[in-house]
Amino acid sequence: KAGVTQTPRYLIKTRGQQVTLSCSPISGHRSVSWYQQTPGQGLQFLFEYFSETQRNKGNFPGRFSGRQFSNSRSEMNVSTLELGDSALYLCASTRRLAGAYEQYFGPGTRLTVT
Amino acid sequence: SQQGEEDPQALSIQEGENATMNCSYKTSINNLQWYRQNSGRGLVHLILIRSNEREKHSGRLRVTLDTSKKSSSLLITASRAADTASYFCATPSGTSYGKLTFGQGTILTVHP
Numbered sequence: 001k002a003g004v005t006q007t008p009r010y011l012i013k014t015r016g017q018q019v020t021l022s023c024s025p026i027s028g029h030r031s032v033s034w035y036q037q038t039p040g041q042g043l044q045f046l047f048e049y050f051s052e053t054q055r056n057k058g059n060f061p062g063r064f065s066g067r068q069f070s071n072s073r074s075e076m077n078v079s080t081l082e083l084g085d086s087a088l089y090l091c092a093s094t095r096r097l098a099g100a101y102e103q104y105f106g107p108g109t110r111l112t113v114t
Numbered sequence: 115s116q117q118g119e120e121d122p123q124a125l126s127i128q129e130g131e132n133a134t135m136n137c138s139y140k141t142s143i144n145n146l147q148w149y150r151q152n153s154g155r156g157l158v159h160l161i162l163i164r165s166n167e168r169e170k171h172s173g174r175l176r177v178t179l180d181t182s183k184k185s186s187s188l189l190i191t192a193s194r195a196a197d198t199a200s201y202f203c204a205t206p207s208g209t210s211y212g213k214l215t216f217g218q219g220t221i222l223t224v225h226p
Contacts, residue, residue: 004156031212042219043202048212056213090156094212100145100164101211103204105157 002027004093004106012112018079021109025072025093031055032074033103034066037088046089049074078111086113120203120217128225133190135220137203138183144206146179146186147214151200160188160201195226 005024013019025032033056034046045058049068066076072093078085088110092103121136139146145164149157163170163179163186170177176189190197200221204214 006156033212033214035214035216043204043216045207045213045215050212056207058213088154092157092214096211097162100162101206102147102159102162103212103214104159105149107156108154110154 004091004104006089006091006106006109008109009107010110010112012114013081014114015081015083017081018077019081019111020075020077021089021091021111023074023076023091023106025074025091026095026104029093029095029104030072031094031101032068032072033092033094034074034076035090035092036060037090037108038086043090046076081113083113085111087111120201120220122220123218124221124223126223126225127193129193129195131193131224133193133197133222133224135188135201135222137186137188137217139186139203139205139217140184141205143181147204148175148177148186148188149202149204149216151202151219153199157202190222193222193224195224198222198224 007022031050033048037043048056052068063079068074088108090108092105119138147162148160151157161172174191179186200219202216202219204216207213
């Protein structure tokens with residue numbers, strides 16, 4: 001099976017702009033989670049989608065939003081970008097294995113805000 | 115806040131040596147997962163250990179879990195330069211299986 005794919009891999013944006021990142025999970029995986037990784041805060045959970053519904057949300061401002069489509073592909077959007085939004089954004093799809101759940105990550109999108 | 119705390123923060127060894135990384139967590143869990151991340155790239159799932167398991171092996175990896183101490187360790191035997199990476203432990207948050215809480219990670223450098 002193909003792994004989790006994320007596009008684009010790199011982005012440079014200016015403060016105040018908005019950005020949309022895309023994630024395609026592994027075929028058959030219905031749950032998609034998003035994480036932000038920065039040197040200072042480490043890996044932080046943004047939100048999780050399952051069957052087009054947001055099931056969990058991390059402690060991020062409303063500028064961060066997401067959605068999931070019927071084919072399980074997911075997008076996240078960040079509006080009014082700030083310098084502090086510069087980070088590696090990681091998407092993961094989840095599979096259930098004998099009562100436990102494993103997450104498989106994509107390569108990430110490196111966002112730089114100038 | 116981070117659920118898992120990892121120790122050491124950085125580890126430097128020679129090829130062929132063993133590397134041990136430790137992870138502590140705060141709340142009860144039903145499983146713990148270990149991931150590897152090469153510089154600036156995505157995370158690679160290494161191994162999942164359930165709360166009713168004490169030890170698990172996968173190739174050169176050995177993971178232990180002590181739920182009474184709320185700690186886990188990852189041992190990489192006969193390390194190689196290609197093992198150079200950051201290693202993270204992660205635990206699910208309550209019943210929310212789509213949400214993992216990560217430790218700060220251990221940076222492992224294996225010198226040829």
